[in-house]
Amino acid sequence: MHHWTSWLPGLNTLRRYQAAWFPHDIVAGLVLATMLVPVGIAYAEASGLPGIYGLYATIIPLLVYALFGPSRILVLGPDSALAAIILGVVVPLSGGDPMRVVALAAMMAIVSGTICIVAGVARLGFLTELLSKPIRYGYMNGIALTVLISQLPKLFGFSIESDGPLRSLWAIGGAILDGKTNWVALGIGLATLAVILLLARNKRLPSILIAVVAATVVTGVLDLGARYGVTVLGSLPQGLPGFAIPWIGYGDIVQVLIGGGAVALVSFADTSVLSRAYAGRLGDRVDPNQEMVGLGAANLAAGFFQGFPISSSGSRTPVAEAAGARTQLTSVIGALAIALLLLMAPNLLRHLPNAALAAVVIAAALGLFEFSDLRRIYAIQQWEFWLSVVCFVGVAVLGVIPGIGLAIVIAIVEFLWDGWRPHSAVLGRASGVKGYHDITRYPDARQIPGLVLFRWDAPLFFANAEFFKERALDAVAKSPTPVRWLVVAAEPVTSVDVTAGDILAELDEALQARKIELCFAELKDPVRDKLKKFGLLAQLGENNFFPTIGVAVSRYLEINADVTWEDWEDRAIS
Numbered sequence: 001m002h003h004w005t006s007w008l009p010g011l012n013t014l015r016r017y018q019a020a021w022f023p024h025d026i027v028a029g030l031v032l033a034t035m036l037v038p039v040g041i042a043y044a045e046a047s048g049l050p051g052i053y054g055l056y057a058t059i060i061p062l063l064v065y066a067l068f069g070p071s072r073i074l075v076l077g078p079d080s081a082l083a084a085i086i087l088g089v090v091v092p093l094s095g096g097d098p099m100r101v102v103a104l105a106a107m108m109a110i111v112s113g114t115i116c117i118v119a120g121v122a123r124l125g126f127l128t129e130l131l132s133k134p135i136r137y138g139y140m141n142g143i144a145l146t147v148l149i150s151q152l153p154k155l156f157g158f159s160i161e162s163d164g165p166l167r168s169l170w171a172i173g174g175a176i177l178d179g180k181t182n183w184v185a186l187g188i189g190l191a192t193l194a195v196i197l198l199l200a201r202n203k204r205l206p207s208i209l210i211a212v213v214a215a216t217v218v219t220g221v222l223d224l225g226a227r228y229g230v231t232v233l234g235s236l237p238q239g240l241p242g243f244a245i246p247w248i249g250y251g252d253i254v255q256v257l258i259g260g261g262a263v264a265l266v267s268f269a270d271t272s273v274l275s276r277a278y279a280g281r282l283g284d285r286v287d288p289n290q291e292m293v294g295l296g297a298a299n300l301a302a303g304f305f306q307g308f309p310i311s312s313s314g315s316r317t318p319v320a321e322a323a324g325a326r327t328q329l330t331s332v333i334g335a336l337a338i339a340l341l342l343l344m345a346p347n348l349l350r351h352l353p354n355a356a357l358a359a360v361v362i363a364a365a366l367g368l369f370e371f372s373d374l375r376r377i378y379a380i381q382q383w384e385f386w387l388s389v390v391c392f393v394g395v396a397v398l399g400v401i402p403g404i405g406l407a408i409v410i411a412i413v414e415f416l417w418d419g420w421r422p423h424s425a426v427l428g429r430a431s432g433v434k435g436y437h438d439i440t441r442y443p444d445a446r447q448i449p450g451l452v453l454f455r456w457d458a459p460l461f462f463a464n465a466e467f468f469k470e471r472a473l474d475a476v477a478k479s480p481t482p483v484r485w486l487v488v489a490a491e492p493v494t495s496v497d498v499t500a501g502d503i504l505a506e507l508d509e510a511l512q513a514r515k516i517e518l519c520f521a522e523l524k525d526p527v528r529d530k531l532k533k534f535g536l537l538a539q540l541g542e543n544n545f546f547p548t549i550g551v552a553v554s555r556y557l558e559i560n561a562d563v564t565w566e567d568w569e570d571r572a573i574s
Contacts, residue, residue, distance in 0.1 A: 029333020043078035057307030069294030089259035106246035110303035111260025116296030125288030142395020144368035157182025189355030220351030267311035422458030
């Protein structure tokens with residue numbers, strides 16, 4: 001029974017629910033709804049969909065995450081970071097048909113949700129940790145720039161046809177020079193943006209709500225839509241989203257799968273960081289695998305109820321927290337409030353200007369940029385900074401999907417590089433320091449005649465096994481005295497695969513031909529067990545494995561009595 005309920009953290013919260021939390025959750029839910037509405041509409045438009053679908057992608061997912069999500073106050077919904085990915089997939093495939101846009105975006109949500117659920121159930125929550133900070137900053141900065149550029153035409157009051165951020169910039173510049181700017185729309189957009197940014201510092205004030213309501217009232221009262229051609233949202237369709245299976249063509253499948261995968265990666269990377277941060281504040285423990293399941297279930301629900309891919313929100317979650325949210329009930333109240341709006345007052349936002357929606361998205365995009373930590377990274381390790389720049393340029397030049405693909409490839413190469421070409425060292429006895437140390441770091445370190453102590457600072461696997469053999473033989477070749485034993489200081493070696501095992505056997509044969517013994521010191525028991533399976537223990541002999549380097553050295557000196565060796569300051573070997 002416990003195992004079954006562990007997949008539904010919301011039910012466990014409900015069982016422990018305290019009456020004192022209820023007023024806080026109600027108030028926080030209503031405050032949250034006032035922000036979810038304009039933001040949902042704005043991000044839908046930024047993703048290439050009609051605004052109403054932003055509300056559809058908010059209502060059902062919030063309810064589903066409240067049941068499946070492990071985080072008590074995390075708020076899910078349409079996200080500015082995903083807008084560029086969705087836009088990059090649905091616009092080229094839709095051929096200008098709004099219903100195809102809706103179906104493609106919904107299918108991306110289903111793909112993303114399925115990937116997240118499968119990864120969560122398979123306990124692959126650690127996968128997003130493979131993206132290092134610089135790489136994550138790089139692609140998020142690229143996404144932020146793409147989102148920003150995509151909203152400029154709406155802000156200036158015109159539309160453009162283009163593909164990719166740089167071509168869009170060129171087209172926007174051309175349209176401005178041709179005098180296509182709607183100055184009234186631009187004024188409203190800039191004023192909305194200024195209000196949002198100025199009030200954003202005060203966490204208690206709903207800056208987006210204030211700015212959007214003011215822009216809507218001004219546009220409606222002065223009838224700017226009719227008099228000055230300012231484009232407005234118009235009335236929303238009345239009613240709630242219904243269950244619908246999004247049908248797409250065979251030709252769209254590959255792009256939608258790639259896009260859904262990119263969405264899953266970005267949304268879960270963001271969600272895991274955010275949920276960990278809030279869990280730390282609330283003193284909770286969040287299971288990243290359950291977080292994946294919660295996010296996946298919410299995306300599946302979005303896909304089947306006319307929504308599009310969603311993620312956790314770094315801007316709406318703090319609003320819920322500041323308003324006093326205690327549990328997932330806050331999200332439920334927020335969802336119900338939006339549902340009531342659609343049922344009772346769908347005309348409330350008909351004068352909302354598109355330029356104001358663009359300002360909401362631009363404000364969010366500005367919040368996605370990360371520069372201060374990149375400055376710190378540049379000061380610490382420049383190559384990681386340039387890695388971030390490459391990822392940024394990749395997204396900005398190639399587009400979001402190929403750019404994220406490039407970021408993943410770079411992450412894998414970066415991950416493997418340390419394993420491919422790890423550090424290794426020949427060890428010696430240094431004056432005044434206990435133990436055995438890298439002779440390149442301690443130039444006065446002395447080596448025991450006929451004995452090479454060789455340390456390998458990584459797991460041994462197929463990609464670095466040949467390199468290990470080369471470095472070991474190189475250490476033997478560079479020994480100042482004819483070598484009798486090569487002792488591998490194997491404490492850092494955490495695993496060995498079959499390929500590496502075979503190459504160890506080859507190394508032993510090559511050394512035997514030169515009358516050199518291959519030995520191991522400080523080898524971990526699980527690794528030793530593997531070598532036994534590979535038949536290497538039998539080949540090398542049980543006696544060639546030592547618990548410490550000191551024991552190996554003592555044994556060497558015992559067997560080779562003709563070696564004259566006096567330790568530093570006549571100290572005993574330890």
